Amino acid sequence: MGKKSFTVYKSSAGSGKTFTLTREYLKLALISPEHFKKILAVTFTNKATQEMKERIVQNLFQFSSGNVAGMGDQLMALLNLEARQLQTAANNLLVAILHNYSRFSVQTIDRFFQNVMRSFARELSLQGDGELLLNTDEVRNAVVDLLMEDLSHNQPLRDWLLEFSIDKLEQKGKWDVRRDVISFTKELMSDDFKVKEKALGESINNTEKLKSFKSRLYSITSQFEDDLDEIGKEAIRLIESRGLTILDFSYGASSAPNFFNKIQKDCRDFEIKARVIAAIDSGGEKLAAKSSKRKDEIFQLAQDGLLDYFQNAIDYIEFNQKAYISAQNILKNIYLLGISWHFNERMQDYKQEEGIQFLSDTTQFLNEIIGSDPSESPFVYEKMGSFYDHFLMDEFQDTSTLQWQNFKPLIENSLAEGNENLVVGDIKQSIYRWRGGDWRLLLKGLREDIPSHFYEEQSLVHNYRSKPNVIDFNNQLFQQLPGLVKEYALTRSSNSFTMEVENLLDDLAMAYDDVAQKKQNSYPYSGYVALRFFEEEENEMGEKISWREPALYQFVQDIEQLQDAGIKLQDVGILIRSKKEGIEIQDFLEMYQLEQPEKARKYQYNVISDETLLLNSAHIVNFLLNCFRYLYTEDNISLAQIKFYYQKIIGREDLTVHEIVKVDSGEMHLPEQFIETKKQLLSLNLLEMSERLIQIFQLKNIHQEKAYLSAFQDVLLDFGNKGGIPDFMEWWEQNQGSYAIKLQAGENAARMMTIHKAKGLEFKVCMVPLLDWSITHHATIAPTLWVNTENTQFAEVPYLPIKHNASLKNSVFALDYWEEEVKSFLDNMNLLYVALTRAGDALLVNTTAKSSAQYISCLLKKYAEQQTDFWNEESQSLVMGDKADFIQMGKEGKDVDEADQLKTVDLRYYESHQWQEKLQIKQSHVLKVEEGLSKTDIGIQVHNIFSKLNQVEELPVLLRKLEAEEMMSSEDYQRVVQLVEGNLQKESPLLEWFKTDWQVKTEVPVLLTDGSLIRLDRVLVKGSEAKILDFKTGLKDEKHARQVRFYQKSLKKMGYEKVTAHIAYLDPLEIVEAV
């Protein structure tokens, strides 16, 4: 039995995933030059697609030029080829790919689905030209606006929204929910929700039903609260009836009987504390302090019923609490159900009306087309015009269930025909669950879906990226981490575990099953890892200093040491968790350089990142925005900024800031031209406005921020005419966060990026200066779960939105809670995995020593302390390797690829000039205001007929064509016909021009020596004689004679000896000779 035909490559970090994928691609493609057309490789991003295409082409180019080391060798072995054979095959394939590039199917998954969908547009009853939107934001905005307008006649929606507002007011102190509704609706567009949408449909479109569901829930909660309230009150009454108060019991205000206060309605705290249990267990003994004077009374009271009250209350709570908590949780979010239904309704209509589809809809549409039957596949290909035998899927852990559903039949079909397929992925690097990725497919799903006689897993076991110390460190850490996480989960307070939950937790270990990687045979040096823990400190003044400060000092020191060893900053990657953290680091570096000028002279601290190069952080962008705002609203803050920028940044004038910005200085200190052209500027679109501003404010002279300017103008160009200033401002307000300058390689600066963005990248030295995050959701940003209600008492709605929170552990949705919890554990472990596996030579991590148990740092600490070989208690750090290695790392710089690097040219020019004067546009039409044709227009048509007419017999055809092609009304047409025919009646002097034995030329072009071309309507020629006839439909005019005489002259120059020139006025008919 040979190789199985469905291979799953499990590719841990640094294991050469792209290499493998490329090799496998080439292995299939090299079979014959045409075979590549039958391979579809899918990736998730454009960037990955492009990289892969480049890799394939580059490798082929290398092989074809005889360089077959590395992958070439492997391919030769796999394909049983000699080097020369490979060289030829590679060359042929390269040529074939380059010249059949449309068939080179390395695509994003989205692009592939779109292609399929487009081929089936007609069958899906879609508009074939429907706009496909990537981003749903704008549409959701518009739909929410429409919803808001519905409020006056949509009471249910209004109620839901009100609840939403109140909820938000309570949570965040803000009441305006428009944004929240919009962001909630984003979830409604997800693949994940779409699966549920259908099922939900019927149960939530009926407001009455939903309302009665709601009141049923209310009755559950209020019953519970009422009952306990009553027990509580009765018990207190009993106590008071004996002349006792809570304070008389042991522990006073927080004594066991305080429980009866707590369970009353104004507290609603149903926690059963140990003291209460102790009271019961001790038969009332523990209710009173030994020293209490009223010990006996209390003891009596206990026997007389107080203990029963305790017992009743506890029994009641234990029996009913599950339902209560569940109902409470449902109630809290039930408005989301209502809103989602109304929203979806509106959205459907809107899409229909506007003829739009979302990219996110494609997956669902495809499900309709592809179905689940592999035998449908051929038809899919037929329609698409592409035929695939092999599928290669990259980053499989990020695939969503629906996406896989669509691929499955295609792959099954391929397998059935005996073809090879493969997927590559790594659960441990799945950090895009929030975009729909479902790592469970890779963990279990695939194995279930693909018949086992095809299925095979291969682990890429070697790490080609990191030095041994880094590999060892990660191997050990991540082998233990799942255990530590599980331990954390198990020891957390008030957990109620079931087997199912434990099973869920086992997924963690399973996902990390293959984490240990093998090393290569030899290394020049071993690399360096430092994991350091910092604590909150106190300074001399007794102020608390967060751990982050010493951590950051350590971070700069590291940067300096690296430079001492000759390591270049461009080889350093700095990983952050969030943009905010990035800003914190940038700020710290700035401050540090101010504090330590002598260091600042010696070392470099350049850090660049997509995050810090946000467009809205540039002066020039703010300047343009303020110009827009000022032009539109005359706002004086904007004015102040414009003046400040113009005077201080462009002009570097030495006016005081006060003089410039104070309100009384008005429009002083601005260029004259700006003030004069304010009005005119407003009528331009935004891009043109920006060009004018470049001209007026001489922005071409600025040196620093050109890159921002051009990137911002790109934004304006894209925005186009979608709206004016206010529309743009509103749009920008919402979207500015996603526009940044893209980094270019080759600058001497450390690159800083979020861990998410760093996925797939590697750095020689990787620093994580402020590592710490929680492995569970923060209460405020917890996700909303759509829980399945099957087999619960809430089954009238099949799915319910519930906010993920700890109280769910004691509800009927405990398993949903745990599922999400485990997913969140894995997400966060994965994030750590991605962060710590980016390093090639050195990994420098700073974290904190003291944090609560759900923090990564706490887990790391637990782990670190066990590594007795490497743990240093005193310095609170785990170190592997020797800093002496730094020197070697420095020598092994990136100089090698410099030859490969692209030559760069600088952009030095940023001028803008008015072009209107330079450009002549032919005005092709005049607006015709009147209905029907004017006299002149009729004339033109008549003229056309005559000048085309060779012989009178051709007339009917010409007229017919005119009728069909010129789209004129039948009256107009009749007018033309009358005029034409009228002029050709018997006796008409025109006829002699038609019935003649001279040679006739119509519409004849004459080329003059100055290059211009004249067209003569009708010329009769015989020998060296010529007669010119020009048709005119307007009134007589001396100009006409001049024109015809010019024709006459030209013909004479051509050599005709006798030339006459006539003008035929057609309305009314009169032929005159021009002399």
Next chain:
Amino acid sequence: MTHTFLEEIAHKLYADLGESIADWQIIFPNRRAGLFFNRALRKLINKPIWAPEVMSIEDFVKQQSDFAVPDQLSLVFSLHEVFQKHAPFKENFEQFYFWGDLLVKDFNDVDHYMADARPLFANLSEWKQMANTDFLLPEQIALIERFWKSFEAKPKAAQEKFRRNWDILFPVYKDFKARLLSENKAYNGMLYREYTERLKAGKVMITGKLVFAGFNALTKTEEVIISEAVKQGAKVFWDIDAYYAAPEQTSQEAGNFFREYKKQSVLANTFPKEMPDRIIKESPQIYVTEVKGNIAQAKFLGQLLQGEALDLPEKTAIILGDESLLFPVLYALPKEVQKVNVTMGYPLRFASIYQLMHACLQLQKNKRGEKFQLSFNHRDVLKILKHPFVGNILKEAVRYNIDHIEKQNMIRVGLSDLKASEHLLNQLIFKDASDNYFSYLKQVLQYVHEEKLEATEQEFISEIYKHIQQLEKIVEQFRLELDINAFIRLFNRIIQSLRVPFSGEPLEGLQIMGVLESRNLDFENVYFLSMSEDNFPGGANTQSFIPYNIRKAYGLPTLEQRDAIYAYLFYRLLQRSKKLHLMYNSDNSGGKGGEPSRYLLQLKYELGVKTRNVHQQMLNQNPQAATAVPILIEKDDSIWKILNEYCQPGKRKLSASALKTYFNCRLQFYFRYIAGLKEKEEVSEELDAADFGNILHHVMEDLYKPLLGKKLSTDEITGLKKNSLALIEKEFHELYGKEGEKFDFEGRNIIIRDVVKRMVDRILDYDARIAPFTVLEVEEDGKYIVEFPLADNLSVFLYGTIDRLDQLGESIRVIDYKSGGDEVKFPDVPSLFDRDHPKRNGAAMQTLMYAYLYLKKSGMPEGKSLVPGLYNGKGLFTTDFSEKLKMGKDELTNALPLMDEFEEGLQAVLIELFASPQPFDQTDKIENCQYCEFRTICNR
């Protein structure tokens, strides 16, 4: 220099034919080439000559035929009528439009390629029964078989749907042609085919003397026509290069067609014996530049042009792979460029006027009522008012109207709400146009056109006007009923697919053009922008009613053909140019491409390897992190003068919120209170937090004002709840309503009203619970002005307005309402005055300051306690709400003991502000900047 292709032909023809060139017809693929041909010819003559007739092949064929060719839109209309007769389902015209257009194209292909429609459109069973398939080659049959094989398994939904369309295509094709024929009309392919078939059958002959020049991909009909012409002595000129067209270069798709024609008996002889080999032998210098962004390409172009001698600008072409770069390129041209000529189709949907038309139609769609009750949706109205053209024409009235609508939070806008409604443009736009949308749009267009905008805009307007007019005629002709939705859809569909054909004086100046416009032309220098895979060759639109295999079997064009055509377009540019600059945008964010065009790869791995004349480079824009420009304002004389006004009675007073600002950020204080900068009242659709707070404050004031001094019981307070809604509505009316008119609650206002109501009720509930108490004052404005001594001769005036003052038992409560998320907790008094304290609580400081002002102004009776309290939105809805401030862990039940410490803190900060040189500087806490209105000045 080398001659251009057209010059070459002109030379050759003129040399061979002399003046008898006039007897020849010279036929090019398009008309544009003719203009340049004539220019070439003129250089050869020294006196006027009869010029040869120069035309496009399409004109030539039309000349040979009696059929009229209607425009595409009319064709689709006719087709729709035919289609409906056969279709088992109904489809409105606007739904059909796209598909109809596609189907006309398919029919065109069938005829252009002279395919036999009967077997082509056969369905599975017909195909099976087809007795005679001799006319197909085995490989054709295999393709067709393969297609139908996918049907043989049990029928699936998708296949069924496919068949619903497929099965009627043949009858539709037949009837459609019959119908056109009966009217003596034809679509292009039909016309060609008819002529070609007559030609083949010998019914007509080619008589004229013909020259065909510059052709590449020929349709079957063209191939036959040219072959027939050649038999009659026509000349053919191919514009080719051995680099791609040589017989052995089979992989070079650009040469596919030529190699094929070379194999044919007739056309073979038209190729020259020796093929030019310029691309290799006279290989141009090629620079490939990777650029991040679009504008940067335009500016880089400017930079390159600046370095060029531009004395013969027409020898330079700028080719835009992406039309939207036209205007950026125009702006970026260096001033030395005096004349430009633009020849390209610019998408009409990019034009500003289209947006206005669209907005007008939306307005009509969402209007309600008639005549006098006519009302519009505010968003539609705003969209129109904010359109630059409208703003430009209506000037001030527009600004007024926008402000009016936005400030009033208007949802529906009636005619009476619009100022200057008598203005003609207003009348033209804001009316009920349901009787005729065509004339509605046309009138607006005419009006705007009169305003004489700049030439390109005028051109857009006339173009859109022309198409509306045309559509109107067709709709009339076909008696189509369109409701507004259908109208909008149709309008959008049609306009979105249109391009405005810009054309200037083609012979002069720097040439800017689209890719297609470069056909047959040659330039010495070529600048090609946006040469990314997405733009050039661009995404293939392979949609067709006819599946790929069937197309292929019957020789209809497929993706491969298209690719070959584009490749030829590209390599032609290399043939005679000396220098090419090719740029592409490598930014692949935002889901779009960024991938270099395949031709760039071909250059890199093929020509580049052979000639070393291909240079790869990258544009560096030097992005650097924007460095902050710190702002620090020293107190100079002019500023001291302003500060001193706070220390003189009756001038400025320092409010609690100003003080709060000062703690937030000294510079912010400076901007607001010293420089006097103020945000223009937010013109936004959203009612902002301030308004919300105002309404809440006013309602609470109104509720308690009538009851001042009275001891209020629980029941009395609960009773107030029934008034709350009416009061809220009154407040809304005062804020946004119109005099004497009822205020209609619509949209978000409803939610806001309901939320305020819930808050008010919540406050009352709480009050009821703690009752009885006596309200002493509400919102006493101007009462609490306190002179605060700073130094011997210096004191500063402080003031505040207390939201509510009441007496509860033995305590005097100083109450502040906060609608937002303020907290009641603060660590200790010094923290209130410590701007760096992480838990500094501004709201608590403010409330305590009110208590302080109260104490100073009114004094405290013995034995009473002073209790500041905060009714905060965030807390109100929690079960254990308490208004009392919390210092550390403890509720503040009496503020009196804190007052000395408070005063000290106050003293310190006021001295800093009014009696020290401390400059106004920027806060260290970036988070304070997040909502600061001055952040664009600070650039934070």
